[in-house]
Amino acid sequence: MEEKKKFKLGLLPKLIIAIIVGILFGQFLPEGFCRFVVTLSSFFSQFLSFIIPLMILAYVTMGIANLKSGAGKLLLITVAIAYCSTLIAGSASFFVADTLFPHFMSADALDKIAATAGNSLEPYFSLEIPALMNTLSAVVTAFVLGLCMSSLRGKTIGDTLYNGVSDFSGIIDCVLHKVIIPLLPLYICGTFTDMTKSGKTFAILGILWKVFIVVIIMHLICICIQFVIAGLVSHKNPLTLIRNQIPGYATALGTQSSAATIPVNLQCAEADGVSSEIRNFTVPLCANIHMAGSMITITACATAVCLMNQLPISIGTVIPFIMTLGIAMVASPGAPGGSIMTALPFLYMIFGTEAGDPSGPICAIMVALYITQDSFGTACNVSGDNAIGVIVETIYRRFICKSSAQ
Template identity: 25%
Template sequence: MFSAFMRLSLVQRIIIAIILGIFVAIVFPSATPYLSLLGELFIKALKSVAPILVFVLVLSSIANFKIGGNNAYVKPIMVMYGLGMFLAALSAVIASKIFPSTLLLDLPANTTLLAPDSLAQILKNLVLSFVSNPISAISEANFIGILAWSVALGLAFRHSSETTKLFLTDAAEAVNKVIRLVISFAPFGIFGLVAVTFADSGMQTLVSYGHLLAVLLGSMAFVALVINPVMVAVVTRSNPYPLVFQCLRESGITAFFTRSSAANIPVNLDLAKRLGIPESTASVAIPLGAAINMAGASVTITVLSLAAVHTLGIPVDFTTMLILSVVATISACGASGVAGGSLLLIPVACGLFGISTDVAMQVVAIGMVISVLQDSTETALNSSTDVLFTAAVDRGLK
């Protein structure tokens, strides 16, 4: 039975784990204290690998990043990618403020956190985090510092030898294998977390998860059906919805079930060819988009981070919202190489509010529970937007 269970897809195993966790919480509530160890081990494993993952992955991605030719087309496409992710994060901030989510977290006693009271304080905290010693940043899980050092070293390594770049690629792949191993045990951790949470909170858990999922999926739908069409209309000066719906239908549906932007590249290339996009443009822009164009990821990072912020009672002003949108956009660019996608980059955004890694990893674990729908919808938005923006720029320039 165990072998048959492990042969199932990760989504199927997570669904089974959620059902079993609820069943145990209802029928055997006295057993849940013993099952809490499974959830604690899973969160601890995520906490231990996340810092080195962000550092190595972003460093390797920047060091090996290549644009290629046809820059006249690629540059405006990259601008649309970046702007689209920022607007997606900003819309998620607004949605989270209008419909705030509350999470059921295991918080230390007397936990009180306050947001910085001014722009000067925010910038001071960011600068101090940026210049943190890289070893200290990794050991203390200072994700802002980790991100800063990985970007700086990645830019420096762009001028290194091909052998060095190959080593960085191999290092990133090695870390990814460790992450995939940890994620493969997610169903067991989720089983323990769901059992304990339902035993403690009952139906309140379903309400909390349902509300969070509604905000996430609603924000992604708003990006796909409002923000992206407006951007396409500005570029093409025409009705954007025929192109938007075609990309969602022919690219988004496939990506929803494959849950991989990289695996959906052939589908997007074929669609780009039928849309009349030159191969020289599509062959660069679409693989590039699969690596860095992550509007859905920026929504996920923003919504889950602000859910933790609201749960902890941290006040957030407009300036902090804008900075969070920028941080979520930058973080989302690194989400494609992470097994588990955007979820493991949530601590980067949480670090902006001084939220501890322990709490941030509990938020990641909650994200794993709802990832059955969240990750599929996120990938559908990410991948369909790749070919949508590429086609929009091509038509606009023509």
């Protein structure tokens, strides 16, 4: 007899439950109990601050080191298109958010949020866990190691270090899946308990559902634009390309993981007429480096959070953030919330040093807001992967193959 599959609650439902429970705790339970919940949440936030530089070191190093696979010209073309797509999507998201979101935020709601700024609950005690390195050191180290391993692997040196970093990446991956992701609901619960007790929650939630709708619409528009461009370049019908992508989009919605969607996305690419040699190269590669949907979500959410907390934000601060994140999110883990966990240490570039503390309440709101839309962002990412595949296939056939034959 076949064993019945155990019912498993996904991360999004868990976070929604955590938000509801946090609101109920803050609304109805005494301050002493709420401070206990906030204390537990603060322990987790300290561990998160410790582990984030290690995540950057592990994932970005491996992501860059693995870029060796593939022909030189094809690799450069694919990476350039994916990076430009991510940058353009993030920049467009900021302009849309900066234009529309202020209309969602009445002066009354902003005044209510501002009035609660100093009302946060204090944990009973805190435990400081110093990080082994700061985030900038982790990024620089990851780039040095990744680039060197990429060029040295398979030669006289490089394989031993590659295998060691690969094992280290597996350990961090285990920590992410076994500790960070399961305890995220506790982190969010503590944040919303504190916010409810301070009177901030309901003013914020009245704004966030409108942000949610705008972000999803931006994802869908982004997908349409990407496939229209792919259709124009390849002389294929964009509507047919979009219809072929529906199974991949639906799979990404369910799994919230670009990596888990790769097998289905390969089938979608085949339906688009992309050859096996190109789709087997572009789909797995873009699953790790093309983050247009995630960038739309993160930029829009960051803009909303800045407006809610009356923090200054401009295109001058957003562009460097997007450019940095477009690289830092390379090979962000194929788990729900992987992109926002990778983005956390860089939020100070928008929020400022104090408000951008990865273990602080503002970043916790960012995590909660992002995770509720993560599946749509992932679906946008993987859909764009196949649009890039169609473009790369066309460039390969028209230019690279021709030049090789001549």
